[in-house]
Amino acid sequence: MDKTVSNVLNQKPGxxxxxxxxxVLKVAKSLNYRPxxxxxxxxxxxxxxxxxxxxxxxxxxxxxxxxxxxxxCEEYDxxxxxxxxxxxxxxxxxxxxxPERSVLFxxxxxxxxxxxxxxxxxxxYHGREVSFSPPDTGLPFVYTYCVxxxxxxxxxxxxxxxxxxxIGRALISMxxxxxxxxxxxxxxxxxxxxLVGIQQALFEASIPYNVGTTVIGDWTRECxxxxxxxxxxxxxxxxxxxxxxxxxxxYTYCIEHxxxxxxxxxxxxxxDSDIVHAYTPPLASSTGNGTQGGRACIGPATGKNCLHxxxxxxxxDSCASVGLFHRGSIAWISDGTLFRHFSLRHSVQFKAKxxxxxxxxxxxxxxxx
Numbered sequence: 001m002d003k004t005v006s007n008v009l010n011q012k013p014g015x016x017x018x019x020x021x022x023x024v025l026k027v028a029k030s031l032n033y034r035p036x037x038x039x040x041x042x043x044x045x046x047x048x049x050x051x052x053x054x055x056x057x058x059x060x061x062x063x064x065x066x067x068x069x070x071x072x073c074e075e076y077d078x079x080x081x082x083x084x085x086x087x088x089x090x091x092x093x094x095x096x097x098x099p100e101r102s103v104l105f106x107x108x109x110x111x112x113x114x115x116x117x118x119x120x121x122x123x124x125y126h127g128r129e130v131s132f133s134p135p136d137t138g139l140p141f142v143y144t145y146c147v148x149x150x151x152x153x154x155x156x157x158x159x160x161x162x163x164x165x166x167i168g169r170a171l172i173s174m175x176x177x178x179x180x181x182x183x184x185x186x187x188x189x190x191x192x193x194x195l196v197g198i199q200q201a202l203f204e205a206s207i208p209y210n211v212g213t214t215v216i217g218d219w220t221r222e223c224x225x226x227x228x229x230x231x232x233x234x235x236x237x238x239x240x241x242x243x244x245x246x247x248x249x250x251y252t253y254c255i256e257h258x259x260x261x262x263x264x265x266x267x268x269x270x271x272d273s274d275i276v277h278a279y280t281p282p283l284a285s286s287t288g289n290g291t292q293g294g295r296a297c298i299g300p301a302t303g304k305n306c307l308h309x310x311x312x313x314x315x316x317d318s319c320a321s322v323g324l325f326h327r328g329s330i331a332w333i334s335d336g337t338l339f340r341h342f343s344l345r346h347s348v349q350f351k352a353k354x355x356x357x358x359x360x361x362x363x364x365x366x367x368x369x
Contacts, residue, residue, distance in 0.1 A: 049079045050306055051112030051120040053105065056088035059125035061271070061298075065144060068299015069121060069306075076307060081115055083108035088125055102132045109134055119306045122146070127157070127190030144302040147189055156302045160193040160270075161200075163286045164242075167268055168201025171238050176266065177207055180231030181214040182224055182241040182250070194242045194270065210234075217246050224249025232259070238266035244273045244285055251279055 052069060054062050070080050085104045105122075112120060120139055124130060124146025131149045134141045143155035171179055181198060184191030195214075202209050213234050215227040224246030231239055232253075241247035247269035254261050261267055262281045269276060269285040276283040 047116040047118060048077055049081055049115070049117050050303075051109075051115070051117035052080050052082045052123065053108045053112070053120065054082065054084050054123045055125040056086055057082075057084045058086075059088055061145065062123055062125055065123055065299040065302065068301075069303040070299075072300040072303030073307070078118075078307065081112055081117055083112055105132055106135065113137060113139065121302055121306050123302075126185075127160075127188050127193075129189065140306060142302055142306045144298055154305050156298055156305055157189075158287060158298055160190050161197040163270070164194040164197025165200050166197075167240055167270075167286050168198040169204070171240065171266065171268065172201060172205045172207065174266070176238040178210070178213065178234070178236045178238075180227075180234065180236035180239040182217045182227045182231070182239065182246050183214060184217055184219055184242045186216060191242055198240060217242065219243045219245060221245045221249040221252070225253045228253035232265070236265075238268065240268045240270075242270050244269040244271045244275050244283065247283055247285075248275055248279070251283065 050069075050073060052066060054066065056062060057066075066080070066082070073080055085101075085108055087101070087104070109120065118140070120134065120141050122130070122134075122141070122143045124143070126146070128146055129149055130143065130146045133148065133150045133153065141153055143153055145157070147155055147157070168179070179198070179202075181195070183195055199209050213231060213236055215230055217223040217227060219242075224241055226249075227241075227246070228239065228250040231250075239247070239250050241250060247267050250267055251261055253259075254265060254267075259265055261279075267283055269283050270287070272285040272287045276285045
């Protein structure tokens with residue numbers, strides 16, 4: 001009888017008649033019985049779970065990525081266990097000032113390994129190169145929204161360069177020749193890729209890249225607000241910010257100064273987060289993921305990578321397709337007078353035949369300021 005009860009509670013098919021199964025489950029419910037999944041996983045030598053180490057849950061894209069990972073894992077009856085390092089809450093954007101980062105990572109990793117996870121995913125909150133790697137335990141490990149220094153580990157990124165290229169092409173096709181840019185931090189991998197993309201679009205159209213109409217930002221709304229004044233005084237007809245938060249700050253500045261968005265100035269963001277729909281007109285945006293909703297596509301791709309490593313299968317492609325979403329915040333230039341509220345200023349311009357050269361010159365200019 002004890003074996004029959006055990007088989008029923010462990011959901012072994014054909015272990016008892018339907019009547020006995022119903023009786024056992026009824027008694028178990030009355031006793032508030034809950035199975036010990038850890039003990040079951042030790043017996044089966046598998047837990048059907050993967051671990052997720054998030055640098056910070058409060059950063060906007062992290063929740064979307066985790067949701068996508070869990071969505072994919074559910075299809076294969078896996079669950080996700082989460083460890084949150086809270087780096088942004090502890091240190092803000094200054095990641096170089098985190099001497100104990102590897103200590104926090106190892107603590108989170110060891111905690112998940114102790115729970116018998118079959119694989120692990122590391123989610124960065126800021127696209128950049130990550131120098132540390134997990135201890136050599138043989139556990140499948142995948143990075144997402146960051147790039148490992150050790151390229152033997154798989155990683156999943158959005159196709160930011162092509163997304164930015166398409167943004168540039170779209171704005172240029174609408175007649176814009178003076179495009180203001182608000183980038184992310186210099187050490188951001190995502191920002192670097194987006195800058196290369198918009199520069200490539202300018203090269204294709206034989207438009208000189210203007211260092212004077214590029215402002216280095218920090219992803220925040222406040223940064224976009226302050227950058228707007230500088231860029232608008234340069235006579236730009238469009239502003240492309242590398243995050244939706246920054247372009248929302250530009251929008252606020254325009255409204256306060258009675259500049260009509262979608263008429264006097266065109267605005268384009270990045271990530272296609274929910275915030276872009278809160279404005280009138282809604283803000284144009286893009287993702288490197290091929291779908292609306294910001295980082296929603298990265299999560300399933302990361303989950304697939306991790307579970308494929310768990311099953312020793314070949315890895316899934318680590319870069320998603322481009323999604324471009326035109327909305328009312330961008331407009332055509334028909335007569336060259338779209339932007340008439342500000343006088344044009346001459347600024348230093350230069351051309352470069354190769355993207356890598358122009359990218360290098362831009363950052364050399366930044367360092368000299």
